[in-house]
Amino acid sequence: MKKTDVNTYQHYLKVVDCQQACPAHTPVPEYIRLITQQRYSDAYMLNWQSNVFPGILGRVCDRPCEPACRRTRVEDKAVAICRLKRVTADYKEDITERLPKAPKRQNGKRIALVGAGPASLTVARDLLPLGYQIDMFERDAKAGGMMRSQIPQFRLPHDVLDEELNYILDMGVNGYFNHPIDSLENLLNKNYDAVFIGTGAPKGRHLPLPGYDDCQLDIKIGIDWLSGVSFEHISEAPKRVVVLGGGNTAMDCCRTAKRLGATDVKVLVRSSFEAMKASPWEKEDAMAEEIAIMPNHSPLEYKRNDDGSIQIAFEKVISSYDKSNNRTLTPTGEIVKVDCDLVLVAIGQDTSFPWIERDIGLKFNDWSQPILNKLTLQSTLPQVFFGGDSAFGPENIITAVAHGHKAAISIDLFCHGKQPENRPDSDFNLISQKMGMHEWRYDNQIEHHQRLAVPHIDWQQASQQLATEVELGFDEQLALQEAQRCLNCDIQTVFTESKCIECSACEDICPLDCINFIDDIHKSGDANTLLAGKLRVEKATPEQDYFISDKLHTGHIMVKDEDLCVHCGLCAERCPTGAWDMQKLILSNIEATIK
Ligand code: SF4
Ligand code: SF4
Incomplete structure (x- = not known):
């Protein structure tokens, strides 16, 4: 059978189901481990790098990560990933000194952002440290877009919102509030190097x-x-x-x-x-x-x-x-x-672009949506980019953040005379977590704790106060207990064929029966079809790939169902030759995903 290609980060990222499902690819298990070490500021900054608004999203994210969480392989409910994100914001110290600063000397490029919602703010955050001048135009009196105008304070208090918006605005955004743009043509005549449109779906x-x-x-x-x-x-x-x-x-x-x-x-x-x-x-x-x-x-x-x-x-x-x-x-x-x-x-709600002239070269499709390159978010007017709900219709905050990252990369390439399609490479690294024969740098005990509920104020009191937050958030003790439910899916099972003596010890000890040593199959075709009926456990879902080894000494192959593994490390502990190792995946430059 064809050996699984493990030379790309995609194979390993897919195993970290939550990180893969998050459009901004937040490194969830890493920040959850930092919470267990009470390193809240570090956990916050790790979040901030990828999802930009940990305190906001820790309260109101649509949580695409949670339905994907691998914990549901062993219990009903996912790890409370979202509310643990809030913990990093609630218990962090003052992190302002750790935020990147805009350089004193700018790079001479001027960018106009239309709208001050999550997508535009993400573009600003990504481009300000690179020396760009950022002019932000917003019809409302304050920044935040739909996070401020559509999410009530009892779910997202304005002080939480303002704190995270100010981290970005204070980096040097030139904010023009109460300043609706009524003509894209006029804005383009101001000779910006690029324009980003993040006006949401306001209708x-x-x-x-x-x-x-x-x-x-x-x-x-x-x-x-x-x-x-x-x-x-x-x-x-x-x-x-x-x-x-x-x-x-x-x-x-x-x-x-x-x-x-x-x-x-x-x-x-x-x-x-x-x-x-x-x-x-x-x-x-x-x-x-x-x-x-x-x-x-x-x-x-x-x-x-x-x-x-x-x-x-x-x-x-x-x-x-x-x-x-x-x-x-x-x-x-x-x-x-x-x-x-x-x-x-x-x-429901729709995008609205009455202020974009239809004769300036920016093309729209039959549904009045701008025609965009999905890889770059560039419109048919090369210097104009879109993101957030205005790009493809209503989604959610974390998708808007992902769009913002993507557009920022595109704008940076465009402003330097490069093709936005030529994206910078992503990279990955795997680091062994072994500390001795039976010790790991991560907690691999799987305790059977059910998901903890987030405490809230009394419901009677809640429904009477507009500005009082209903959820109280986890306290440190509850956060620690909930964090321990995470299975550390970023600690990968790495297999080295040349070390394997085919003793089957790993196959015997694996509690999920996900490791199989079988005769090689000399056919090509879909792995799911070829392996049907040949493994100890039938494949539960097509979402995860099989990890298929090269041919071993006896001609057998090792097939592991990545869907089942709970990263307990027992295979690596039991293996007498170190053919299995538990290695932490570290990704860099990973591009946000647009579905
Ligand atoms: S168990 Fe932890 S690492 Fe695995 S998918 Fe759930 S939150 Fe992510
Ligand atoms: S880490 Fe190894 S022993 Fe544990 S579930 Fe995964 S394959 Fe099985």
Whole structure:
């Protein structure tokens, strides 16, 4: 069989499921180990290098890393990766001296950033230390973009937000706030070397059902309403509020309405409860605050009642999914009418570029999205780059950060007359963790602890205070316990064929039965098909590759299922010749991933 190519970092990164799943490739197991050593500032800085906003993301990240976490191979729930990130921010010392500084002499290149959200801020952070002049133009009064305008303070306090934004702004950003850009052509005429557009997806979708005209005064777009609350233009909500939609914005709307005085708050959504787009923990928190979530309700019409309130008619539906996960809603004929005083529509949002002239060479596709090179984020106007939600539509903060890193590399190459497609090489290193016969530099004991819940304030108190953070975060003791659930997936099992004497000791001791010595298969083709029925455990998922060795002395091959390994190191401990070694993967220059 074809030996697995282990000369690229991709094979090893894939094994570190959480790091691979994070768009910015945060080195999760390394920062979790630093937490166990109480080296919080080091853990924070490691996060800061890749994800830029550890305190913010440690509270409000969409957590693409957690569904990937290998801990779910041995228990139900993933390591609380996100909330451990918050621990690094909560317990760090003053790290300002450790932040990079912009050089006194600039490099003569001027970059305009349109928007001051996570993508633009990441570009600024990456380019300022290289000597670029950064001019940031933002329509709002303060930086932060949707992190400030759409995420309520009870999930993301403004002091946490401001602290991490100021780390970047204080590096020397020229900020022009309350300064919307209304013409890209005019901006380009100011002769910037490059322009980065990170204006998000600021246009909330309307739901103009029959009766809308009569009721529109009391029907608000969810993100605009949240923004009004954030900037203190709105300070109260009427008694009965209905939120239409099932994503995280809907959850933020309903919980905010409760805090502004609403006593009867309902969320009605077309989809089933399980298929709602909101993160499971956001739904749990809303329900803990006694907000009714009513799935399978399809809105039909609005009606103005005689007493001035609004009635919305819904038809109950049954949602079903085909094999490709396409949803069908089947009407049941059952009509439900809900009275309320305010409707918040949170059914999605779109990008909006009325300020980009269509005759200046920047091309858009049929969906009014800019046509971009996915590798570089460069538009059809070579000096203009996009990132964050404005690039491909709404995603999340960590994806915006990944875009920011990518665009910063592209802009740096472009400004130096190089092709942005010619990306700098990534590199990797493997370092043995052996300290003796049976000792490792990492904790390889696998304790069977269930995931710990994050403490929060009393729910009754929570739903009354707009600016009080609900989650208290892990204390140091809980953080240590939760950190110990991590399996150190970056400590790789490295196999050296020439040392193996095929004694099968590793095969015997492996608790997951993931090591196999089998006859070589003299066929080419898909490894999964060729190996079917030949291994001790059938492959559980196609997500991880097999690690297939070269031919051994007897003609056998070693096949390890990377999906199953829990990095316990028993194979390396038992091996009498050191053919197995546990080696820590260190990646450098690793480029963010855009899916
Ligand atoms: S167990 Fe640890 S290293 Fe492995 S995927 Fe989960 S958080 Fe990442
Ligand atoms: S580290 Fe070795 S013994 Fe432990 S699960 Fe992985 S392959 Fe098996």
